[in-house]
Amino acid sequence: MFTVEVYLAVRRAHFDEGRSKRSIARDFGLARGTVDKMCAYSVPPGYRRSQEVRRPKLEAFTDTIDQWLQDDQSRPKKQRHTVKRIFERLRDEEGFTGGYTTVKDYVRGHRQKSREMFIPLAHPPGHGQADFGEAVVILGGVKQKIHFFAFDLPYSDACYVRAYHAATTEAWMDGHVHAFEFFGGVPLSVVYDNDSCLVAKIEAGGRRRRTQMFTEMLSHYLFDDRYGRPGKGNDKGNVEGLVGWSRRNLMVPLPEFPDLESFNAWLEEQCRARQSAILHGHRETIGDRLERDLAAMSPLPAAPYQACHKATGRVSSQSLVRYRTNDYSVPSTYGLRDVTIRAFVDVVEIGCGGEVIARHPRCYEREQMVFDPVHYFALLETKPGAFDQAAPLAGWEMPTELQTLRRLMEARHARQGRREFIQVLRLLESFDLPVLCAAVRIALQKRAIAFDAIKHLVLCQVERRPARLDLSLYPYLPQAAVQTTKASSYMALLSEGAI
Structure with a gap:
């Protein structure tokens, strides 16, 4: 292909100087057809297919x-x-x-x-997009996969990111609650994909049938829900980009924190610090544009939504309630009764008769038993022989003070001593473990190895009054006179027996 300079020289020779195409072809060393093309076009027209290509064999x-x-x-x-x-x-x-x-x-x-073509989108203030992503982090020294909730405001590019152990429906709802509190307002609408935690079914005509908990949250905050096409992440491209940005910037290298709570506190700090950035194509910071986003949003309701899954269950004969393949303990006094279950992202609460009777950290594994040893002390008092084989106590690290107390009580009274030690443990039904341990230490120092003395010491700590373990302070109580045993006393008994 000839350059534009050659086109310029040929066209000047023909149009300005009036030379014939034959002489131009001879002097420039070009074919007559090439000269005709240069006279017809001011620049090289490129290759032009004169007719559609045929592939007879194909x-x-x-x-x-x-x-x-x-x-x-x-x-x-x-x-x-x-x-x-x-x-x-x-x-x-x-x-x-x-x-x-x-x-x-x-x-x-x-x-x-x-190939699909796309339409540029404009994002007015006050609207959001939400999604979930995955990443690997180190929590408590253990490398594990976590799921993180990402919420983006496309107009200002302000964001909120929060990590969870699993992308459950409760995590979706909890992420919204924290995001709305972080921004201090409720968006007018939020765009989602068709996640099963939010959409139970896509009906004819594209109408979405929402899940129960998602509908409850929409009713609480009163914002519109919009959805992208199935499998089309570009319909909510801003939050898709936020998921990738979070993984590349906030989770490289692998974040290492003692627990999920401290990791989420750090993520919130990073989201807040990002508001001072000026992104490409903008002259204002994210925080400046966020002010217009917030002005268009709705105010927060008086109380946040309780992001929990509600269910019912029945206590088994082993004082266990099953929720999603895992068993959680309740006090044995509630055995074989109907209960209600409220499962939050980090806690499972079990209630009966309007009262919360058990609260456990939520377990995301399968077929596990989650025990609270305190729930079984009342039953162990009637069955002290099962103390050493009781599964709820198998993983419980008993403090040193309690181990010493048990050894002394059992050495003095054998089986009755074990029953009395379980009575001491039952004080945990009303008092915290540090309070009980402090009372046991004082009892061991004073050699007051008895349930009544330890209970008295616990109450004195709680009420902040001095302990009164000296019996001389209680003159109205009958005094017990205990004499030193002598050999002559045994001889007298033997002589009386001989008579």
Whole structure:
């Protein structure tokens, strides 16, 4: 292809100087057809196909190729036809005798025509997008996968990120509650994908049937829910970008924190610090634009939504209540009764008769038993022989003071001593473990090895009054006189027996 400079010289020779095309072709060493083209076009027109390209050997197989490519849309991306595989199948299965390049050109044109086009979107203030992502972090020295809730305000690019052990419905709702509190307002609408935690079913006409808990949250905060097309993440591209940005910037290198709470506190600090940034294409900071977002939002309701899943259950004969494959203990006095369950993202609460009777950290494993030893002390008092084999106590690290107290009580009174020690443990039903341990330490120092003395010491600590373990302070109580045993006393008993 000739350059524009050659076009300029030829056109000047013909139009300005009046030279014939024959002489120009001779002097410039060009073909007559090339000179005609240069006179017709001021710049090189490029290659122009005069008619549609025909592929006679491929025409009988184009419908087959189209069908294979259409079927690929419903298959995993890594298991779709390549051009090489299409050519091999045509050759081996269909009897195609043409070349590889012919197939490659046709497939390239087919895929180019089928590529999706997009419309630029404008985002007014006061609207949001939400999604979940995954990442690997180190919590308490253990490398594990976590799920993080990402909430984005497209107008200002302000964001909120919070991590969870699992992307459950409760986590979705809890993420909204914390995001709304973080921003101090409720968006007018939020765009979602069609996650099963939010959408129970997509009905005819595209109408979404929401899940029960999601509907409750919408009723509490009163914002509109909008949805992208199934499998089309670009319909909420801002939050999709936030998920990737969070993973690349907030989780590289692997974050290392003692627990999830401290990690979430750090994530919130990073989201707040990001508001001072000026993004490409803007002259204002994220925080400046966030002010207009907040002005368009609705105010927060008087109380936040309680993000929990509600269920009912029944206490088994082992004082256990099952929730999502795991068993949680309750006090044995509630055995075989109907209870209500409220499952938050980090806590499971069990209630009976309007009262919360048990509260446990939520377990996200399967087929596990979550015990609170205190729930079984009342039952162990009637069955002290099961103390050493009791599963609820198997993983309980008993403090040293209590271990010493048990040894002394059992050494003095054997089985009755064990029963009395369980009575001491039952004080944990009303008092905290540090308070009981402090009272036991004082009892061991004073050698007051008895349930009544330890209970008195516990009450004195709680009420902040001095202990009164000296019996001389209670003159109205009968005094017990205990004399030293003498050998002559035994001799007198023996002599009386002989008579």
